[in-house]
């Protein structure tokens with residue numbers, strides 16, 4: 855092709871253990887979080903122990919995918935070359951209806967339009983054949 859520019863791939867999650875399980879659900883179009891079988895508390899990022907009650911018993915429970923912007927920051931200078939074309943963009947913490955807070959992007963909203971409390975819903979963007987990331991859109 856003669857192009858000297860390689861397409862930069864953004865850093866992607868390490869696909870192993872519970873992180874892989876989380877992303878395998880995303881690849882099926884389902885946002886699921888761990889839910890404690892003892893007390894019902896949802897949690898993220900994936901881990902063995904419930905911080906609320908100490909139980910090791912849990913299941914992957916489907917999220918409604920609905921939430922609100924809890925907080926955000928606007929990234930003006932890329933800290934990784936793969937994001938150089940994306941700036942400025944907002945890194946947002948989304949609070950899902952289940953109580954889980956999730957760091958992600960509201961992909962259909964310019965940073966200047968983003969507001970705390972804005973309703974959002976999950977969508978999914980395929981990154982590679984094996985990795986699909988959850989993203990959020992204005993609800």
Ligand SMILES: [Zn+2]
Pocket residue numbers: 890891892893894895904905906907908909
């Ligand atoms: Zn618990």
